Amino acid sequence: MKTNKITLMQYIFLIHGVQVGVGLLTLPRELAEKAGTDGWITIILSWLLTSAVSLIIIQVMKKRPDGTILDLVTYYFGKWVGKAATILFALYFAALGNLIFIREAIFIQAWILPRTELYIFILLLSLPTYLIVKNNITVLGRYSELVFFITIWILIAYLIPLNYANWLHLLPVVKEGWLPIVSSIRTTIFSFIGFEVAFFLYPFLHKKEKASLGIVIANTITMLSLLMITLVVYLFFSPDEITVFNEPAIVIIKIIEFTFVERLEIIIFSYYIFVISTTVLPLIFFAVYCTSQLVGKQDHSRHLLLFLILQFLIVLLIPPTVERNAILREGMNVVSFVFAFVFPICIWVYVSLHGVLKRGIKK
Amino acid sequence: MIFFRKYKKMQNSSQQTNNNSQTQKSISSELMDNVTEIKSIFSDTPDLVIRHIVIKQTDSKAALIYLSGITDSQTIYNHVLSPLLFEENKENNEADLKVSLGHIKEVTKWQEIETAILNGECVLFVDEYSEAFIFGTPDFPKRSLEDSPLESTLSGAHVGFTESIADNIGLIRKQIRNRELKIKEITVGERGKSKVSILYLEDVANPEVLQELETRIQKVDVDGIINSGVLTEFIEDNSYSPFPQLLLTERPDFAASEILQGRIVTVVDRSPNVIIGPTTFDSFFRTMDDYGSRWIVASFVRLLRYFGFFIAILLPAFYIAIISFHFEVIPLKLLFSIGVSRERVPFPPYLEAFIMEFTLEMLREAGIRLPAKIGQTVGIVGGIVIGQAAVEAGVVSNIMVIVVAITAIASFIIPNYEMSSAIRIVRFPMMILATLFGFVGIVAGIMILIAHFISLESLGTPYSSPIAPLRFKDLKDVFIRFPVWSVEKRPLSTQAVQNRRANSNRPKGDEKG
Numbered sequence: 001m002k003t004n005k006i007t008l009m010q011y012i013f014l015i016h017g018v019q020v021g022v023g024l025l026t027l028p029r030e031l032a033e034k035a036g037t038d039g040w041i042t043i044i045l046s047w048l049l050t051s052a053v054s055l056i057i058i059q060v061m062k063k064r065p066d067g068t069i070l071d072l073v074t075y076y077f078g079k080w081v082g083k084a085a086t087i088l089f090a091l092y093f094a095a096l097g098n099l100i101f102i103r104e105a106i107f108i109q110a111w112i113l114p115r116t117e118l119y120i121f122i123l124l125l126s127l128p129t130y131l132i133v134k135n136n137i138t139v140l141g142r143y144s145e146l147v148f149f150i151t152i153w154i155l156i157a158y159l160i161p162l163n164y165a166n167w168l169h170l171l172p173v174v175k176e177g178w179l180p181i182v183s184s185i186r187t188t189i190f191s192f193i194g195f196e197v198a199f200f201l202y203p204f205l206h207k208k209e210k211a212s213l214g215i216v217i218a219n220t221i222t223m224l225s226l227l228m229i230t231l232v233v234y235l236f237f238s239p240d241e242i243t244v245f246n247e248p249a250i251v252i253i254k255i256i257e258f259t260f261v262e263r264l265e266i267i268i269f270s271y272y273i274f275v276i277s278t279t280v281l282p283l284i285f286f287a288v289y290c291t292s293q294l295v296g297k298q299d300h301s302r303h304l305l306l307f308l309i310l311q312f313l314i315v316l317l318i319p320p321t322v323e324r325n326a327i328l329r330e331g332m333n334v335v336s337f338v339f340a341f342v343f344p345i346c347i348w349v350y351v352s353l354h355g356v357l358k359r360g361i362k363k
Numbered sequence: 364m365i366f367f368r369k370y371k372k373m374q375n376s377s378q379q380t381n382n383n384s385q386t387q388k389s390i391s392s393e394l395m396d397n398v399t400e401i402k403s404i405f406s407d408t409p410d411l412v413i414r415h416i417v418i419k420q421t422d423s424k425a426a427l428i429y430l431s432g433i434t435d436s437q438t439i440y441n442h443v444l445s446p447l448l449f450e451e452n453k454e455n456n457e458a459d460l461k462v463s464l465g466h467i468k469e470v471t472k473w474q475e476i477e478t479a480i481l482n483g484e485c486v487l488f489v490d491e492y493s494e495a496f497i498f499g500t501p502d503f504p505k506r507s508l509e510d511s512p513l514e515s516t517l518s519g520a521h522v523g524f525t526e527s528i529a530d531n532i533g534l535i536r537k538q539i540r541n542r543e544l545k546i547k548e549i550t551v552g553e554r555g556k557s558k559v560s561i562l563y564l565e566d567v568a569n570p571e572v573l574q575e576l577e578t579r580i581q582k583v584d585v586d587g588i589i590n591s592g593v594l595t596e597f598i599e600d601n602s603y604s605p606f607p608q609l610l611l612t613e614r615p616d617f618a619a620s621e622i623l624q625g626r627i628v629t630v631v632d633r634s635p636n637v638i639i640g641p642t643t644f645d646s647f648f649r650t651m652d653d654y655g656s657r658w659i660v661a662s663f664v665r666l667l668r669y670f671g672f673f674i675a676i677l678l679p680a681f682y683i684a685i686i687s688f689h690f691e692v693i694p695l696k697l698l699f700s701i702g703v704s705r706e707r708v709p710f711p712p713y714l715e716a717f718i719m720e721f722t723l724e725m726l727r728e729a730g731i732r733l734p735a736k737i738g739q740t741v742g743i744v745g746g747i748v749i750g751q752a753a754v755e756a757g758v759v760s761n762i763m764v765i766v767v768a769i770t771a772i773a774s775f776i777i778p779n780y781e782m783s784s785a786i787r788i789v790r791f792p793m794m795i796l797a798t799l800f801g802f803v804g805i806v807a808g809i810m811i812l813i814a815h816f817i818s819l820e821s822l823g824t825p826y827s828s829p830i831a832p833l834r835f836k837d838l839k840d841v842f843i844r845f846p847v848w849s850v851e852k853r854p855l856s857t858q859a860v861q862n863r864r865a866n867s868n869r870p871k872g873d874e875k876g
């Protein structure tokens with residue numbers, strides 16, 4: 001379409017898509033390590049926190065509804081700060097996108113094709129990435145929307161292991177007090193990371209009055225999927241068993257068997273690549289969007305090509321390992337926390353104070 | 364080189380201006396001059412008839428000129444020649460020619476005369492007249508109306524378009540007798556000038572889309588348009604896509620129903636296919652029969668078609684991926700039977716699959732080009748004899764033959780020929796990806812397909828609607844065909860100006876009004 005707008009539904013699924021990615025696969029284990037079987041409460045608490053910050057983001061964006069956060073920063077702090085913010089956001093999205101892209105490839109290698117080199121996966125997945133991201137935000141929105149509806153059955157597949165559920169695993173609720181639950185919010189929150197793309201999506205949204213509703217719905221869908229998979233994993237494995245597996249969310253599917261197909265986890269994980277792509281693609285899109293804004297160009301396909309080539313070269317020259325990726329992810333978590341939680345709150349305080357001060361001067 | 368090109372260009376342009384000055388010339392009032400001029404324009408044209416006569420009404424010399432193969436000689440004899448030769452003009456009114464024919468035009472330019480003769484009209488030059496008379500008597504050789512052999516139907520109208528534009532427009536008019544049905548005429552082509560007519564409902568079709576189509580057709584610069592497929596290639600959004608973005612049909616009822624939905628139909632002279640646009644992906648999965656049968660049955664068949672679409676694209680790739688990468692996915696018993704069947708086959712699965720798929724495609728092409736009687740023989744020899752013999756000789760496995768056969772049937776179920784060809788083509792890259800990367804390759808392949816699918820446009824409207832810009836209301840007529848009365852709105856993808864098309868307040872059986 002010529003208008004370059006996204007509908008509310010595309011907005012919801014874009015945000016939800018960025019949130020749910022590879023993190024989901026390891027989340028049950030990470031939660032179980034820290035909070036035991038009470039981890040599911042953490043998910044709900046994190047959801048509350050995330051939704052609150054999401055609403056703050058929308059409040060901030062309402063001040064300058066026609067531009068992205070970059071325009072807003074430029075408006076309040078001037079041209080140079082705006083440029084700096086653009087570079088920072090570009091770096092942040094590029095790093096996050098790259099990290100998840102590589103993680104995706106590592107998981108594919110581990111679970112589906114152990115004998116293929118990592119850079120080949122990067123090359124293979126770069127092709128569809130290029131084809132989708134080179135278009136505008138509308139196409140990306142359509143993609144996220146479509147992928148959500150064609151992958152929703154995966155959640156239903158997770159209901160099957162419930163036949164073997166042991167509900168006693170959850171009891172007693174809050175067995176070790178609230179401290180581990182609250183402290184493990186830090187882990188869970190990173191599964192919700194991604195709502196900060198609302199900073200960039202807001203100006204493209206067709207019906208802006210529903211932005212708050214949309215972002216809460218997106219968070220809720222994310223929360224429900226995380227909650228469901230975590231609960232299924234908790235009910236199926238015993239509390240100690242969970243921590244043995246690296247990705248319990250995949251392992252659990254192994255028990256599903258039909259007369260015509262076994263080892264369903266290979267098929268489902270192959271299909272899960274779609275879900276991961278809805279995380280990676282928007283991140284890469286916003287990275288190249290920022291850089292093309294910096295140069296002042298409309299067309300971002302060259303930057304995209306450059307990004308993908310760079311990424312490929314990095315993987316080719318410094319083959320990533322699981323350990324290094326985990327360390328990078330820990331580091332990235334801190335950065336994400338700053339971008340997704342600290343930054344919105346700070347700028348919100350500034351923007352609202354700015355309004356109050358201005359009014360004060362006028363009086 | 365550049366100089367040469369420039370020189371050539373100059374030459375070309377000078378040639379054109381020459382032509383123009385020649386054809387822009389007016390005719391002379393001397394009859395013999397005009398006849399000589401005509402003879403020089405149409406040299407080496409044995410079917411040109413020049414008949415010298417003396418008009419009885421005015422006693423002036425005249426010449427009647429036409430091309431014999433494309434004019435209606437009966438009409439010329441009865442309504443032009445005999446009145447001119449035999450009837451007297453009692454009122455002695457010179458300005459009026461007594462000819463019992465509806466379509467008469469007076470022209471002075473040679474170009475118009477040339478076009479008229481080539482269009483099967485006949486021209487009358489009268490001595491001492493500086494105008495020529497053109498009588499509408501065209502009668503191109505044409506076939507009678509008959510059912511379209513490619514798009515056969517059970518319950519639709521048994522009539523297809525022919526090669527005549529007037530008949531084709533008439534067939535559509537017969538379905539939609541409404542004054543809002545407007546026709547825009549454009550001439551395309553340098554040499555074989557062909558008329559292209561755009562048909563649409565003025566109060567329904569989106570003016571922007573219409574404008575877009577019109578400009579695209581006007582921009583076409585080509586020698587001649589032999590087939591509407593050629594025009595399609597000039598005006599479609601993305602020529603590099605395997606998927607057709609404009610629908611070609613031979614069925615007037617289908618074209619009419621698309622017009623009623625707010626789409627625009629382009630009729631091309633001399634081609635039995637009309638072009639429908641803007642289309643969406645699901646348009647290619649519909650037939651007129653869907654609307655002629657009960658909705659539950661129609662929905663079932665339609666779902667079957669989408670199922671067939673996925674099978675035709677993915678099944679061979681899936682087979683290759685499972686056999687060469689992920690055999691642990693198959694349960695042990697099934698694996699045994701596959702293993703037994705593949706025991707004697709010396710080739711790796713992908714080679715086996717490619718051999719069989721190529722054979723099948725060749726068979727299909729051979730079957731289409733051959734006369735119907737031999738075509739059947741090819742089918743039997745190719746399908747049954749080769750299939751059976753290949754398995755017995757141990758060249759391919761039984762399972763592979765099953766896979767290929769199912770794939771073939773699945774691709775035949777798609778009603779639109781171009782779409783099913785596209786699917787056949789897409790299958791091969793999928794097989795290559797599966798050969799290299801197994802399931803991951805297939806998923807990447809599907810992702811590329813989706814990427815292509817959601818960024819495609821047809822006349823500037825999204826091709827993947829109502830699936831990828833998700834429009835729940837439009838989904839009523841995509842996978843499941845809801846009862847016709849319940850689909851109250853025209854599809855949003857047509858961007859129709861008027862949306863209402865039906866009202867669901869139909870009387871219920873027992874209720875008494």
